[in-house]
Amino acid sequence: MFEKAHYYIEAEVESNIMETSRVNTLTLKLDRFINIKPGQFLMVWRPGDGEIPITPSLTQGNTICLTIEKVGFTSNRLANLKVGEKVFLRGPYGNGFNLEHPGKYLLVGGGTGAASLTPAYLKLVEKGVYTLFLVGGRNIENLVYVNKLREIKANIQIATDDGSEGFHGTLPELFKKTVSEDFFENVLTIGPEKMMFKIAEECLKRGMSCQVSLVRIVKCGIGFCGSCVLDPVGLRICVEGPVFNASEILGTDFGFYMRDEMGRRIEVTL
Amino acid sequence: MHPKMSVKLAGLVLRSPLIVASGVLGSSTRLIKKVSENPSVGAVVTKTVTYNPRPGYENPTAIDLGFGFLNAMGLPNPGYLEYRKELSEIKDLAIPLIVSIGPSNSEEAAEMVKALNDVSDGFELNLSCPHAEKLGLEVGSDPEKVRSIVSSARRCTTKPLFVKISPNVTDVVEIARAAVEAGVDAVTAINTMKSIAIDVNAGKPVLSNVYGGLSGKAIHPIAVRIVYELYEAIKIPIVGCGGVYDWRDAVELILAGATAVQIGSAIVYSRSDLNILNEIEKGIIEYLKDKGFNNVMEIVGLAHTS
Numbered sequence: 001m002f003e004k005a006h007y008y009i010e011a012e013v014e015s016n017i018m019e020t021s022r023v024n025t026l027t028l029k030l031d032r033f034i035n036i037k038p039g040q041f042l043m044v045w046r047p048g049d050g051e052i053p054i055t056p057s058l059t060q061g062n063t064i065c066l067t068i069e070k071v072g073f074t075s076n077r078l079a080n081l082k083v084g085e086k087v088f089l090r091g092p093y094g095n096g097f098n099l100e101h102p103g104k105y106l107l108v109g110g111g112t113g114a115a116s117l118t119p120a121y122l123k124l125v126e127k128g129v130y131t132l133f134l135v136g137g138r139n140i141e142n143l144v145y146v147n148k149l150r151e152i153k154a155n156i157q158i159a160t161d162d163g164s165e166g167f168h169g170t171l172p173e174l175f176k177k178t179v180s181e182d183f184f185e186n187v188l189t190i191g192p193e194k195m196m197f198k199i200a201e202e203c204l205k206r207g208m209s210c211q212v213s214l215v216r217i218v219k220c221g222i223g224f225c226g227s228c229v230l231d232p233v234g235l236r237i238c239v240e241g242p243v244f245n246a247s248e249i250l251g252t253d254f255g256f257y258m259r260d261e262m263g264r265r266i267e268v269t270l
Numbered sequence: 271m272h273p274k275m276s277v278k279l280a281g282l283v284l285r286s287p288l289i290v291a292s293g294v295l296g297s298s299t300r301l302i303k304k305v306s307e308n309p310s311v312g313a314v315v316t317k318t319v320t321y322n323p324r325p326g327y328e329n330p331t332a333i334d335l336g337f338g339f340l341n342a343m344g345l346p347n348p349g350y351l352e353y354r355k356e357l358s359e360i361k362d363l364a365i366p367l368i369v370s371i372g373p374s375n376s377e378e379a380a381e382m383v384k385a386l387n388d389v390s391d392g393f394e395l396n397l398s399c400p401h402a403e404k405l406g407l408e409v410g411s412d413p414e415k416v417r418s419i420v421s422s423a424r425r426c427t428t429k430p431l432f433v434k435i436s437p438n439v440t441d442v443v444e445i446a447r448a449a450v451e452a453g454v455d456a457v458t459a460i461n462t463m464k465s466i467a468i469d470v471n472a473g474k475p476v477l478s479n480v481y482g483g484l485s486g487k488a489i490h491p492i493a494v495r496i497v498y499e500l501y502e503a504i505k506i507p508i509v510g511c512g513g514v515y516d517w518r519d520a521v522e523l524i525l526a527g528a529t530a531v532q533i534g535s536a537i538v539y540s541r542s543d544l545n546i547l548n549e550i551e552k553g554i555i556e557y558l559k560d561k562g563f564n565n566v567m568e569i570v571g572l573a574h575t576s
Contacts, residue, residue, distance in 0.1 A: 007333055010471040031471075043330070047474035051329035074329070088472050090333070220332035224294045224538045225343055226301070226317065234300030239541060261325035264348040 008045060008088035009034060013081045014063070019144045020137075023112055024079040025057060025067045028087065033062050037096030038120035039188075039213055039243045042066075043221045045088045046081075050074035053093070053218040055190070055242070057115035057145060058122075067115030067145060093221050094242045097211055099123055103185025104130040108199050110171050110191025111137060115145040116213065117190050121154060131155060132184070136171035136191070140164035172198035181206055189213070192270040197255030200246035210246035216258055227263065230254060271309065274558050274565050275551060279507055279530050280430035280455035282366050282392065284312035287524070287554075287566055288547055291511055291534035292370040292394060292434070293317050293343075295542060299360050306363045308544045310551040312530065316357070318370040318396045319386075320405065321378040323349035327401075328478040333467055338486025338513065339535055340467050342401040342479035345372055350382045357389040366391035368432065374404045375415075376422035383426040392429045395419060395454075397445075398436035398461030400483045407464070411439045413448035420452035432509065434458040435496075437489070442496050443503040450504050458509040458532065459496045463489050486535035487513045494526050501527025501571050515539070515546075517553020524554075524566065525573040 011028040018024050036042070036059045044066065045051035052074045058065035068079040078087065097120050099105075105124050109117040114135040124131040136159040137143040143165060149156050158166030159174040167174045172195060187203050187210040189196045196212050203210035216228035216237045228237035233252050235241060244254075253265070260266045271285040279287075292315040295301045305314050326346025333340050347353060350371065360367065369390040373379035383393060397416055399406025409415040416433070423431055433449040435442060437460040446457050462483025467476045493512025500508050510528030514520050515536040523531050533547065540546040554566060563569055 007335075007467060007469045007476055008472065045330055045472075045476075047469075047472050050478065086472070088469060219326065219329060219343065219346070220341065222332060222334055222339070222538060223542055224339075224534075225332065225341075225346070226295075226298055227346065229298045229301065231298055232300050234298050234304055236542075262323040262346055262348045264323065264352055 008090050011087050011089055013083050013085045013087070015083060016081060019067065020142050023067060023069045023144050025065050025115065025145070026078070026081060027063060027065050030062045030064065030089070034092065036064070036092040038099065038123050039096035040092035040094050041242060042089045042091035043093065043218070044078060045090070046077060049077040052078070053221065053238075055116040055213065057118050059119055067112050069112045090221070093238055095240065097188055097243050099127070101186050101209055104183065105186045105188065106179060106184040107131060107133040108171055108175060108187060108189040108191070109133065109135050110195045111142070112144050113189070113191030114143075114149070117188060118145060118149065120188055122152070132157065134159065134171055134174055136160065136174070136195075138162065171195055172202065175199060175202060184208060187211070193255055193268045194270060200250055203246055204250060211243050212246055212249065212254070213242045214244060214254065215242070217261060227259065229259070231257070231265070272551070272555055274555050274563070276565070277312070277529055277567050279509070280392070280432065282313070282430055284530060285365065286310050286312035286551055287530040288312050288520070288551060289509065289530055289532045290314040290537065291532035292396065294534040294537050299356050302360060302367065303363070305544065306365045308547055310547040311365060311544070313366040313368055315368040315370050315394050315532065317347065318345050318372040318399065319347045319350045319353045319382070320345055320372045321350060321374065321382060323347065323352065330476050330478060333476050335467060338484050338488040339538065340465055340477065340482045340484050341462070342477045342482035344479060345399060345402045345405065350385055354385055354389060357386070360389075368392045368394050370394045370396050370434070372396040372399060372402070372405050373419055373423075374409060376418045379419045379423045380426050383423045387427050387429065390429065392432065393423060393427065394432040394434050394458060395423060396434050396461070398434050400436060400438055400462055400464035401479055401481055407436045407438055410436050410445065413444055416445055416448045417452045420449045420454050424453035430455045432456045432458050434461050434511070436461045437492050437496055438464045443499060446500050446504050450506055454506070456507040456509055456529070457500060457504065458511055459500055460489070460493050460512050463492065485513070487515060489513050490519055494522050497523055497528050498526040498573070501574060514550070517550045517557060520550055520554055521557055521569070524569055525571070527571040527574070529567065529570050
């Protein structure tokens with residue numbers, strides 16, 4: 001309780017790769033090793049630029065990757081960092097995925113979700129668990145992390161809304177069409193909330209276990225400010241989440257409402 | 271409820287002197303309900319609402335220093351009218367719900383108290399937040415402003431009125447006296463200590479607001495000192511708040527003069543496991559038994575010689 005060696009972990013940008021026009025992947029060298037479970041997140045800070053939660057897209061010793069979509073001021077600044085520049089990390093926070101469930105795994109990653117699910121994929125493959133990875137984007141230009149996944153020879157299937165690569169349609173459509181009722185026991189998903197909601201509903205219908213990683217406005221990151229609470233169940237993304245069992249959150253604000261910076265309930269649009 | 275633990279405070283009868291402090295858990299109605307179901311909790315204070323909606327500050331807004339938290343959330347809240355809707359959804363709470371409001375002047379205080387009067391069991395005026403412009407400490411360090419805000423709130427409610435004061439003033443007694451003269455029922459002491467943390471690698475202050483409020487273990491002796499001073503100076507009940515982690519910390523504040531004790535940071539440190547409140551209550555009961563007291567109110571202010 002009284003340990004305070006550092007406030008933040010210092011990290012230096014080793015490379016910055018453009019994934020799409022809106023998404024970049026930073027490779028960072030950390031000043032010390034931290035053990036990050038797949039699905040946990042870090043708070044990433046640049047003095048003057050703000051601090052946001054990010055689930056790493058790769059963790060390997062003291063090296064991690066962060067795949068960042070430019071959505072606001074802070075993410076834009078972080079995504080445009082140059083080699084040699086510094087960022088500061090605290091965490092890891094949250095629960096991460098439970099990869100101990102027996103059976104085969106299906107991963108469903110939309111947009112940058114494909115990147116955030118990659119550590120879980122690698123862990124499952126390392127454990128010798130059969131895993132299929134569905135990756136989706138609006139079109140071929142908006143697919144994230146596919147090159148990386150091909151490089152590691154991942155077992156992937158691609159869906160694009162306009163059919164410019166792989167299956168012509170959305171990830172839930174690909175899921176319904178190609179995944180037989182009883183082949184996979186477990187589903188993990190990260191991506192746009194409306195997409196995850198459809199996957200979660202389908203899993204519940206089929207009796208499959210489904211773990212969903214939620215995104216909300218995270219402020220304190222340590223559980224007291226209430227900014228990231230999922231109502232009406234009162235689950236905090238930063239402490240009890242960000243990963244929830246679909247059965248635990250279907251019927252809540254999941255898929256419909258979140259809170260804005262002032263704590264007002266607003267509709268989930270994506 | 272344990273008979274040794276029931277206390278009377280500002281017209282309220284609490285089943286326990288342990289109160290969940292403002293800004294911790296009391297942010298969503300569901301969390302308030304969850305907290306109220308713990309038998310060791312005597313009352314809950316909501317997060318502070320203000321007249322206008324506030325987005326709060328940019329991140330970083332909080333950091334764990336190990337011996338306490340430093341935060342400058344900037345009082346993010348949807349504004350009192352929106353929050354009223356949320357509070358009105360809370361039904362059949364087993365314990366009093368104290369609504370924390372952060373007015374910047376007497377007009378705002380009057381309007382907020384009027385609007386929230388039927389959805390609350392009492393009010394805590396936050397005149398002590400050290401990191402919000404034109405609110406909190408900025409009004410709470412001026413005895414005249416304290417007097418005018420408290421009088422205005424007093425005129426609009428017969429429900430218990432608390433004022434939460436700041437340690438960041440030269441003379442806390444002067445501020446507390448102004449509040450007492452204006453009709454407040456109890457004083458909550460203390461809010462956080464104005465502080466700064468600098469990350470040595472980044473070479474910059476961590477909080478985007480630079481200044482924040484320090485809570486937790488580090489400020490406990492300051493809280494004890496201020497409760498002690500107030501007990502000698504004012505005749506109304508005091509609610510002790512600041513770094514209560516275990517039953518000893520709570521008893522210390524009570525011996526210094528607190529009728530009830532608020533708990534915040536320790537709940538966050540226990541990852542919001544409310545068992546910590548049960549542990550604290552158990553410890554206080556044991557202490558009272560050991561020392562031969564029938565009720566916790568018998569030890570309020572016992573550390574004073576006179």
